[in-house]
Amino acid sequence: MDLDQKLTHVTVLGAAGKMGSGITLLLAQEMARLSLLPENRDRAFRLHAVDLSPEALAGLRKYIHAQAVKAAEKGAVGLREVFAQRDDLVENAEVIDAFVQEVDAIVWPTTELAATRGSQLVFEAVVERIPLKVDLLRQVRELSPEAMFFTNTSSVPIGLLDKEAGLSGNVIGFHFYNPPAVQKLVEVIAAETTTKDVNAAAQELGKRLRKKLIPSADVAGFIGNGHFIRDGLHGLNEAARLARETDWPQAAYMVNRVTQEWLLRPMGIFQLIDYVGIDVFKFIQDVMDRFLEEDLSHATIDRMLELGVAGGQKSDGSQKPGFFSYERGKPVAVYDLERRDYVPLADADWKKAADERLGALPDGFRPWKALLGDPKRGDALAAHFGALEKMDTAGAELACGYVERSRQIGQQLVDSGVAAAADDVNGVLTSGFFHLYGPINDYCKGRTQR
Numbered sequence: 001m002d003l004d005q006k007l008t009h010v011t012v013l014g015a016a017g018k019m020g021s022g023i024t025l026l027l028a029q030e031m032a033r034l035s036l037l038p039e040n041r042d043r044a045f046r047l048h049a050v051d052l053s054p055e056a057l058a059g060l061r062k063y064i065h066a067q068a069v070k071a072a073e074k075g076a077v078g079l080r081e082v083f084a085q086r087d088d089l090v091e092n093a094e095v096i097d098a099f100v101q102e103v104d105a106i107v108w109p110t111t112e113l114a115a116t117r118g119s120q121l122v123f124e125a126v127v128e129r130i131p132l133k134v135d136l137l138r139q140v141r142e143l144s145p146e147a148m149f150f151t152n153t154s155s156v157p158i159g160l161l162d163k164e165a166g167l168s169g170n171v172i173g174f175h176f177y178n179p180p181a182v183q184k185l186v187e188v189i190a191a192e193t194t195t196k197d198v199n200a201a202a203q204e205l206g207k208r209l210r211k212k213l214i215p216s217a218d219v220a221g222f223i224g225n226g227h228f229i230r231d232g233l234h235g236l237n238e239a240a241r242l243a244r245e246t247d248w249p250q251a252a253y254m255v256n257r258v259t260q261e262w263l264l265r266p267m268g269i270f271q272l273i274d275y276v277g278i279d280v281f282k283f284i285q286d287v288m289d290r291f292l293e294e295d296l297s298h299a300t301i302d303r304m305l306e307l308g309v310a311g312g313q314k315s316d317g318s319q320k321p322g323f324f325s326y327e328r329g330k331p332v333a334v335y336d337l338e339r340r341d342y343v344p345l346a347d348a349d350w351k352k353a354a355d356e357r358l359g360a361l362p363d364g365f366r367p368w369k370a371l372l373g374d375p376k377r378g379d380a381l382a383a384h385f386g387a388l389e390k391m392d393t394a395g396a397e398l399a400c401g402y403v404e405r406s407r408q409i410g411q412q413l414v415d416s417g418v419a420a421a422a423d424d425v426n427g428v429l430t431s432g433f434f435h436l437y438g439p440i441n442d443y444c445k446g447r448t449q450r
């Protein structure tokens with residue numbers, strides 16, 4: 001059975017979630033495109049969108065409709081080709097309407113697993129809890145014995161899911177990045193047991209969805225979280241060390257600022273952990289802890305969660321408080337673990353003292369956003385890190401220490417076989433995390449060898 005045939009009957013588990021809704025959108029659009037081709041006139045295309053509540057699924061319907069309208073408006077020219085044989089569709093607006101109607105008709109929201117019977121492709125994007133994933137996968141396998149399973153797990157070994165859910169090798173990790181409809185990267189994780197056919201289908205689907213596929217070995221955390229969790233732990237350790245000389249809010253502020261501005265990243269490390277969710281960070285730590293011989297726990301993460309501070313996003317997409325609290329997406333206060341409250345950043349004397357302590361940024365500094373579209377950014381990066389090597393400020397020291405640790409993490413992923421090559425690690429960080437440079441680089445080496 002070829003991929004077109006498989007795409008006639010699809011299921012997404014956890015379809016109303018952050019990742020599930022984007023995956024549903026991508027698949028529904030591809031299925032709608034296929035269904036409109038003359039050769040598929042006699043085929044019915046159906047996507048079962050499974051989640052826990054009718055309310056969440058109603059929200060999903062609205063989201064899919066609105067996004068399909070946007071995508072169709074943007075791609076009206078391409079759609080005209082798909083509809084070339086439809087004489088009744090003259091205006092762009094008619095073509096757009098017809099496509100959106102098709103997308104809407106393909107998505108069948110349901111809270112009942114039984115409705116998914118006979119699926120050919122199943123995408124799993126429920127919360128990162130092993131027993132839940134195993135239980136659902138096992139049930140769906142019984143309903144759809146021919147299905148191939150694509151799991152979006154961020155950290156759970158695919159071989160474990162295969163064995164525990166009895167999938168007989170018909171499973172692969174297909175790890176989209178958030179948001180799936182926008183992010184180009186998909187990490188593809190074949191277990192030792194994954195069949196050739198499933199692997200081939202994953203490669204073909206990735207191409208169809210115009211994704212950049214990077215393979216990762218089947219080791220808990222894979223490449224992306226293998227780097228992110230350890231990088232986050234370095235930030236937490238650095239902040240804990242600085243907090244012994246100052247206090248936690250100042251230390252967290254300094255490390256966050258250095259990881260954003262000195263490292264030229266899109267956001268500081270504590271903002272990134274807030275964005276992902278402190279609770280999600282913890283889920284991934286726990287899974288990696290369970291499978292790897294390395295202590296990846298951290299007292300500060302555990303303490304934040306004990307105090308009920310978990311970050312993540314509200315249903316309207318705005319940022320919930322975590323290490324920072326936010327207004328219009330910008331940090332406005334930092335959490336004080338002792339006082340159990342937020343300390344405002346605006347005009348604070350302690351913040352001025354912290355900035356003085358970090359010292360100046362290199363001359364000619366341009367932030368991440370300014371360098372993002374610069375074709376000569378390689379030169380700018382070399383000049384930036386070349387200057388940091390020579391600067392005797394606390395900011396430069398923290399930054400180069402971070403660069404060194406990030407490089408070690410990246411190199412360890414290659415040396416341990418999680419990534420096939422340095423380019424794969426660098427590719428995951430540049431395309432999945434929007435870094436301007438990969439962790440395996442020569443930056444700051446002059447400083448670390450001094």
Ligand SMILES: NC(=O)c1ccc[n+]([C@@H]2O[C@H](COP(=O)([O-])OP(=O)(O)OC[C@H]3O[C@@H](n4cnc5c(N)ncnc54)[C@H](O)[C@@H]3O)[C@@H](O)[C@H]2O)c1
Pocket residue numbers: 013014015016017018019020050051052053056124125126127128129132136152153154155175176177178276
């Ligand atoms: N959020 C990210 O940035 C991100 C990135 C890559 C991968 N992932 C992975 O994707 C998966 C989903 O993460 P998310 O952030 O979208 O989580 P989420 O909490 O936003 O969504 C999970 C969805 O699963 C649903 N669900 C829970 N139990 C269910 C059940 N028994 N049957 C059907 N649906 C059920 C929930 O109602 C929810 O809608 C996880 O494995 C996560 O590790 C997340």
